[in-house]
Amino acid sequence: MSLRVVIVDDHAMFRTGVRAELGGRVEVVAEAEDVASAVAAISTADPDVVLLDVHLPGGGGVEVIRLVHARRPDAQTKFLALSVSDAAEDVIGVIRAGARGYVTKNITGHELLNAIGRVAAGDAVFSPRLAGFVLDAFAGTIEVAQVDEDLDRLTVREREVMRLIARGYAYKEVAKELFISVKTVETHVSSVLRKLQLSSRHELTRWANDRRLI
């Protein structure tokens, strides 16, 4: 059974392009062009994965995730953010709203399909850039990361995984390098995603905002 996908983007040309690139290997069940139509389309189509543009008329991708979660808290729909913006503010913002991954729009069709599959399976998609952001944002508190339940710190292992992803390693290669299974890598990445979403450090948001001021 192929995955059911909704494409949300305010540029019709881009939607057509993505649809062509996905080439029928997933089922595109709906398209939407702003926050209101996206929420409506997601509610009726109940897709596995939503490809979500970060910048959308009506409040942006963050707003779509918030409204969908508010309307149907138990929905299984996963969000994969797709954007031309590489700004830390946008990346961290949409992840904290609940997206399971973030890729830029120049991603190849093959990589995008992989990312969709991974997000649908409940895993997280970390690009090298996102891994770099994570390492940067959590940098201050890495030394004493023994406790697994501490949301404000990365464990030594999670940090190693993030560093390898930032260096351009695929999950499979990370697993080989650290002598662990791909499943374990996925667990670590999901755990980092959870920390990114739940950490109450408001420094995280501030860090993202401050980056601009360098």
Place this chain on the structure above:
Amino acid sequence: MIGGVAQGLADHLGVPVIWVRVAFVIATWLNFAGIIAYAVFWRLLPIAEAAPTSPGLAAATRRGLRTSQQANGTAVLDGLQTAALLAFGGGVILLMNVLGWGLGGPLFVPILAAVAGIALIWRQADDARWSRWVVGTSGWEAITRLALGGLLLALALAYFVARSGGVAVAADVASAIAVAIVGLALLLGPWIYRLTSDLTAERRERIRSQERADVAAHLHDSVLQTLALLQKNAADPAAVATLARRQERELRDWLYGEAAPREDSLRGALSADALDIETMHQVAIEVVGVGDTAMDDDVRAMCLAAREAMANAAKHSGAGRVDVYTEVSATAAEVFVRDRGAGFDLSGVAADRMGVRGSIVDRMRRHGGTATVRSGPDEGTEVRLNLPLRSGGSAATTVTNKETP
């Protein structure tokens, strides 16, 4: 919390906002100086300009394409903090009053009521109405103001005439002059105020038009030139792809990016090198960095080694994409250059890959660092450069703070 004065002052002075709030509360114990100062600052301080943001993000926010990020938790915390401070300040005032250190009992309640009343009026009269009252040079508000000013002046004169020759002439003259000055301020204030705000508006408009000119110039220099080049190279798909990619990256950096890393830092130099090699060899090079360090001879050598590694990956690996990752900690700088291309057999290196030995491994060793090359058929190549830092680089988070002007 009310007028944003404490926050503004804290931003200006570069101290935590709580310090400023505490200062206001303490000053309030001294005959309400804190509240008066707050009110005065509120009136006089310029309204904060929004934090500088990249043009793309600003435009997207303005058009409602994105939700502006705000820390939700801090607002509640902020409110609690302020409430606690207010309760604390109020308690101390009452205590001082009971102990008889503060204002006298009969004065206390009326002054408190007056301060509260004035605060309420000023709060109400924020901005629009306030400016009509103070700045307007016509209409009934202006007439009332003129009448009030004239009345005060006349009062001062009458006071002086009636009491001249009295016992405390000096004190009377002083208070009369004070009243007269208030009257004059009411009469002349609006014109002075208008003059200065006109100047501000004019300056702002000039800046805005300069910005527009900058945008136009930027589009001309970058996008237009690239479009022209694309048409010329239409027959060469690889060149077109490279041009488009280069332009995309540049435009994206400009629209959404952080301020460009400085050329004289490790990250700046790596990004510049990556761009060069990308153009020369038509592969995509993605640079991700955590932390940064200033350039010195050793770091420059590391950049040259990294450049050589990028060039090798671009030339020989056959991969379409090269990942570069750099991390600077307090003790060392590291650079990783990785491709998923053909790879090569390391034992065969000595003969035909002098570039790797000379330009990368030996160069790093001469500068006190190390270079390891890992490669194998089918798994691509990774060059790892490690350079111990004597001066100590700036670790990731400190860099963002340190370089904030």
